[in-house]
Amino acid sequence: MAADWSTIEALPRTPLLQLFAEDPDRLKTFSLDVAGIHFDWSKTHLTREAVAAFAELAKAQGLAAKRDALFGGEVVNVTEGRAVEHTAERGEGNPESVARSRGFHDRMRALIDAIEAEALGPIRSILHVGIGGSALGPDLLVDALGRESERYDVAIVSNVDGVALEEAFKRFDPSTTLLVIASKTFTTTETMLNATSVLQWMTEHGVEDPYGRVIALTASPDKAVEWGVDETRVLPFSESVGGRYSLWSSIGFPAALALGWDQFEELLEGAAEMDRHFRLTALHENAPALAAFADLYYTQVRGAETRAPFAYDERLRLLPSYLQQLEMESNGKGVTVDGQPVGRPTAAITWGGVGTDAQHAVFQLLHQGTHLVPVEFIASIEPGDTLAEEHHRQLLLNAFAQGAALMKGKQADDPARSYSGDRPSSTLLLDTVDARTLGALIAFYEQRVFVNGVLLGINSFDQFGVELGKEMAKAAEKGGGDFDPSTTDLIARAGLD
Numbered sequence: 001m002a003a004d005w006s007t008i009e010a011l012p013r014t015p016l017l018q019l020f021a022e023d024p025d026r027l028k029t030f031s032l033d034v035a036g037i038h039f040d041w042s043k044t045h046l047t048r049e050a051v052a053a054f055a056e057l058a059k060a061q062g063l064a065a066k067r068d069a070l071f072g073g074e075v076v077n078v079t080e081g082r083a084v085e086h087t088a089e090r091g092e093g094n095p096e097s098v099a100r101s102r103g104f105h106d107r108m109r110a111l112i113d114a115i116e117a118e119a120l121g122p123i124r125s126i127l128h129v130g131i132g133g134s135a136l137g138p139d140l141l142v143d144a145l146g147r148e149s150e151r152y153d154v155a156i157v158s159n160v161d162g163v164a165l166e167e168a169f170k171r172f173d174p175s176t177t178l179l180v181i182a183s184k185t186f187t188t189t190e191t192m193l194n195a196t197s198v199l200q201w202m203t204e205h206g207v208e209d210p211y212g213r214v215i216a217l218t219a220s221p222d223k224a225v226e227w228g229v230d231e232t233r234v235l236p237f238s239e240s241v242g243g244r245y246s247l248w249s250s251i252g253f254p255a256a257l258a259l260g261w262d263q264f265e266e267l268l269e270g271a272a273e274m275d276r277h278f279r280l281t282a283l284h285e286n287a288p289a290l291a292a293f294a295d296l297y298y299t300q301v302r303g304a305e306t307r308a309p310f311a312y313d314e315r316l317r318l319l320p321s322y323l324q325q326l327e328m329e330s331n332g333k334g335v336t337v338d339g340q341p342v343g344r345p346t347a348a349i350t351w352g353g354v355g356t357d358a359q360h361a362v363f364q365l366l367h368q369g370t371h372l373v374p375v376e377f378i379a380s381i382e383p384g385d386t387l388a389e390e391h392h393r394q395l396l397l398n399a400f401a402q403g404a405a406l407m408k409g410k411q412a413d414d415p416a417r418s419y420s421g422d423r424p425s426s427t428l429l430l431d432t433v434d435a436r437t438l439g440a441l442i443a444f445y446e447q448r449v450f451v452n453g454v455l456l457g458i459n460s461f462d463q464f465g466v467e468l469g470k471e472m473a474k475a476a477e478k479g480g481g482d483f484d485p486s487t488t489d490l491i492a493r494a495g496l497d
Contacts, residue, residue: 035440089248130182137247141255270439288447320352
């Protein structure tokens with residue numbers, strides 16, 4: 001191997017303030033503007049030497065060839081023998097896959113046109129049931145972009161806890177509600193149970209043909225038809241589109257319906273712009289690559305076990321939850337693509353929150369705690385409100401000042417009032433929160449995950465870790481399962497035996 005981790009692990013640990021003092025061009029070197037987003041990594045410990053070392057590792061790990069394979073529709077998900085083609089959904093990828101995705105989008109748009117024309121009767125509400133990527137993506141899009149939309153009321157329900165579903169029932173009129181079922185396999189236990197309960201709710205409230213109000217979003221259209229959904233209301237997507245990467249496909253249907261088709265197309269184009277940047281730009285100026293280099297520096301060199309994105313914009317409040325699945329389900333692996341132990345840390349634990357709320361809660365640990373936590377600030381220059389300018393001014397000043405304080409620190413005679421400083425942060429400053437910029441932002445995170453996975457030698461596109469607990473729950477449901485004494489006792493105490 002032309003390069004290995006030892007070069008990176010041997011990098012000097014120069015303090016951030018010293019890095020700025022020694023390099024007057026540091027800000028220019030470690031900031032980029034791409035697709036309406038300003039990226040600033042200058043307050044991380046990345047250096048030119050570190051980037052060069054990571055670029056060598058990327059070369060040794062075949063990043064360029066694997067990137068070409070990703071966009072070329074080749075088998076990238078090796079454990080499941082599949083291509084990984086979410087980029088084709090936004091027009092970047094194998095031409096045949098792009099054409100197929102475009103056909104699926106045309107089908108989706110035609111159904112949206114029919115719904116808007118009230119072909120299914122008057123629809124005022126969308127009740128979307130799904131879980132994981134089938135819920136997190138649409139929920140993020142609708143919450144971020146649909147706050148002022150008056151087209152439809154939307155509820156995204158993922159939890160099998162009936163409380164979540166009943167909250168939607170209280171809000172909606174069953175006679176004007178559309179049920180959207182999102183499940184790649186159309187067998188997901190939680191989703192299908194929720195869907196059945198929605199149909200029962202409709203029936204109990206006098207809806208004559210509840211199945212006539214059902215839309216299925218799935219990679220298994222035959223199973224949806226078998227379940228009872230009319231073929232004309234089944235919106236397929238490709239088996240090669242993974243759940244946590246699927247909001248660009250028909251899984252994005254509730255967002256496309258609630259926001260309007262033009263907004264959905266803008267979302268796709270913003271993501272495609274980031275894809276093109278990732279494909280065509282040298283690594284030292286490549287936003288997903290630089291972000292991944294910083295991620296890996298802190299997990300591999302500094303022993304950071306977590307990473308914390310904070311959205312300083314209420315419209316992006318669901319972004320940290322979305323990133324939890326994207327990053328930890330993708331790269332929370334313990335073996336390489338060859339099935340061997342990785343032998344080093346993989347994904348950091350992703351957690352975060354919303355500013356300024358988080359400043360009065362978790363930032364105590366970030367500034368003075370014993371854990372090193374790389375922080376990421378996400379904010380927008382353009383406000384999302386029409387109140388006095390001081391609201392947005394205070395919001396942005398707080399975000400920027402927190403990053404400065406983490407780096408600078410403050411010494412005091414009283415140790416309890418001292419701040420060690422030299423704590424890293426990066427900032428993503430959006431021009432505005434609109435469909436195009438949000439598309440680019442999400443695509444940036446996807447490609448960042450991909451680079452992380454390639455450099456670690458793991459498969460970012462399977463998720464076998466979610467299966468064992470679900471299998472055991474199904475066994476318990478059938479009255480079986482070989483459980484430990486504690487679990488057996490809990491099942492009995494809850495009256496489930």
